[in-house]
Amino acid sequence: MNCLFFRQHLVVVFSLICIFFLPFILFFVEYILVERQWKKLLTIYKKNRIIIQSIVWFPVLEEIIFRFFIYQYCELFDFNIIQYILLATFSFVIAHIFYQGVSSIVKILFSVILSILFLLTLNIFVTIIIHCIFNFLVYIVRTSKYENHHSW
Secondary structure, three states: OOHHHHHHOHHHHHHHHHHHHHHHHHHHHHHHHHHOOHHHHHHHHHHHHHHHHHHHHHHHHHHHHHHHHHHHHHHHOOOOHHHHHHHHHHHHHHHHHHHHHHHHHHHHHHHHHHHHHHHHHOOHHHHHHHHHHHHHHHHHHHHHHHHHHHOO
């Protein structure tokens, strides 16, 4: 195994961790120091946990795993572009089947497009941002359907 290959991409992984985790950590520290109400902060997080997870954490983790790491794996073992797209898409859809059921089959097109975009740009941030925006839109639609249904 070529350690240099993985070391080159350590900067990308470190950047992702800093961009997506550091703002939350710094906010929590500042809030606790200024407001001195860590229990209130925990309550706010618990109330909004689904939003934070579905719009921030899950898309970031999924893109790192299903685009970036699978791409690195395919590069390491000389897979071609088609094999990468198939492997990334298959993994992405299978992971979604566990909590969305058979309806996650529609994720095939989404995954193929994100895989192609990643190949064209080789920039994980592009796919992360698209995935976050997509999940935000899904969240808004599902929330509005729920509120409309229960407002009768």
